[in-house]
Amino acid sequence: MKAKSILRTLLLVFVVVSGVSLVIKDVRERSESGTVSEGSTVMAATAPLQTAEGDPAPTKRPPKVIAYYFHTTFRCTTCRTIEAFSREAIEQAFGDALKNGKLEWRLVNVEERANRHFIQDYRLFTKSLILVKMKDGKQAEWKNLSRVWELVRRKDAFLRYVQDEVRAYLEAS
Amino acid sequence: MSEGLLVPSATALWLGVLTSISPCPLATNIAAISFVARGVGSTRRVLATGILYTIGRTLTYLTLGALLVASLLSIPEIAMFLQIYMNKALGPLLLVVGLILLDVIPLRFSTSMGGEKLQRWAESAGIWGSLPLGMIFALAFCPVSAALFFGSLIPLALDTGSSVTLPSLYGIGTGLPVFVFAVLIGLGAQWVGKALNKLAQIEKWARRATGVIFILVGIYLSLVHIFGVPV
Numbered sequence: 001m002k003a004k005s006i007l008r009t010l011l012l013v014f015v016v017v018s019g020v021s022l023v024i025k026d027v028r029e030r031s032e033s034g035t036v037s038e039g040s041t042v043m044a045a046t047a048p049l050q051t052a053e054g055d056p057a058p059t060k061r062p063p064k065v066i067a068y069y070f071h072t073t074f075r076c077t078t079c080r081t082i083e084a085f086s087r088e089a090i091e092q093a094f095g096d097a098l099k100n101g102k103l104e105w106r107l108v109n110v111e112e113r114a115n116r117h118f119i120q121d122y123r124l125f126t127k128s129l130i131l132v133k134m135k136d137g138k139q140a141e142w143k144n145l146s147r148v149w150e151l152v153r154r155k156d157a158f159l160r161y162v163q164d165e166v167r168a169y170l171e172a173s
Numbered sequence: 174m175s176e177g178l179l180v181p182s183a184t185a186l187w188l189g190v191l192t193s194i195s196p197c198p199l200a201t202n203i204a205a206i207s208f209v210a211r212g213v214g215s216t217r218r219v220l221a222t223g224i225l226y227t228i229g230r231t232l233t234y235l236t237l238g239a240l241l242v243a244s245l246l247s248i249p250e251i252a253m254f255l256q257i258y259m260n261k262a263l264g265p266l267l268l269v270v271g272l273i274l275l276d277v278i279p280l281r282f283s284t285s286m287g288g289e290k291l292q293r294w295a296e297s298a299g300i301w302g303s304l305p306l307g308m309i310f311a312l313a314f315c316p317v318s319a320a321l322f323f324g325s326l327i328p329l330a331l332d333t334g335s336s337v338t339l340p341s342l343y344g345i346g347t348g349l350p351v352f353v354f355a356v357l358i359g360l361g362a363q364w365v366g367k368a369l370n371k372l373a374q375i376e377k378w379a380r381r382a383t384g385v386i387f388i389l390v391g392i393y394l395s396l397v398h399i400f401g402v403p404v
Contacts, residue, residue: 008277011268011388018265018395025399072257072316074398076197079316111257125252125323126316149320 029113063140065097065169066104066132070124072111079127082148083107085155086129089162097170129162131169143169178338181329185339188321189346197315202351204267204390205310208303209355211383213366214376219359222303226355227348229307231341234322238340241327252314252323259313264395266309271387274380307348318347 067090069083090098090105097103108115110124122130122142129145145165151158193202209226212218240246272278314322322343330339362379366372396402 004277008272011272011277014392014395015265015268018268018399022261022265022399072253073401074260075403076316078195078197110253119249119253120247123249125248126256126319146320146324149317149324 062102063133063135064102064104065166066106066134067166068106068108068118068122068130068132069127070108070110070118070122070130071127073109076127078149078152082127082129082152085152085158086148086162089159090166092159093163094166094170102170103166131165133169133172178333178335181333181335181339182342184329185326185342186346188326189343190349191346192318192321192343193347193350195315195317197317198310198313200390200393201263201310201313204387205303205306205351206355206358207379207383207386208306209351210359210362211379212299212376213359213362213379214372216360216363218300219356219363222300223348223352223355225300226303226307227345227352229304229309230311230348231307231344232304233308233311234340234344234347235337237322238327238330238343239336241323242330242334242336248323248327252319255312255314256316256319260315260394260398263309263313264391264393264398266391267387267394268391271384271389271391273384274387275384277384311344311347 067086069086071079071083087105090103094103098105108118110116110118118124122128122144124130124144126149129148130142131145132142133140143165145162147161148158151161192198205226209223210219212222237246237251241248241251269278326339326343330336333339362375363372366375
């Protein structure tokens, strides 16, 4: 009987702690989003993928392509696979473009308030790989590579799909 | 049904089945199967609970589909909101329901209710409870189910102008595997119970198992979605 009441108390405490932590996290994010400047929480991938974020902005910027992978704080197994395959497809075929800044890879958590605008900007409804073409520092066009969900169980087809789409965007820019 | 809707209808049903057999909603599906199968004492009860669970899911997708096709809701906003918040709320909710199912948190009844009446009420509440359970579980979108519902089903519904039939078929598709599994387990347990002449005992344990499964799934969802424990 004693064990039962201890277990009951522990479980109820767990429910309360979960609820409180949910509220605290949400409130903290709301207050942080007021102080953090927009875009600063966009995570650039680690080496060898480099972003040109720190470069001094030239007046006439060369055209480039940005490959965004948008995720939420909860990362499911399939989502991790999509991210890893996308990254592999890009690293494997476009090493030069990544080095000279014609192509960038960016990981963005849309659950962070400062990044929430991306949900509307690119009409995101789940974890997505989006290609954005930049001309003169402005966004010229974008595309959702929505077939990543369909091809995630066929790695070869997935890599080819992403590489073909990125290549088409790079060639047209 | 016109011939033009036949292929989209089959697609919608298949998308639903695909959603429910993907690994992501496995935790909630296990909870649902245990809830439906727990009434092993009566075939009618298992079937009614399973049908109501599927109707609950269908109602959610039907409402969401109709609102989205009529452009009363924005796809990105509602899709991301449900993915971010519903899964977080589900963990503590399932834990509390599990504790109620195990009678750890007793529900207070009016004393005027007689013993037999109370038992009947508790049984029918258990059956009808599967309706809101289906509705809530359907709202807890996973990345895969969001990709299939918002990315495949809604565009299909928009294309064909079918805001009722296709989302409903999708809902039935998502409930179908859970329904089939639950009925098989429920009837299997019933058969074993009858063969061993221990049906009442098996039913008692099935009810307890449901409570324990709800608590475990609740803890799992809270750890993953609220505390960010990697899976």
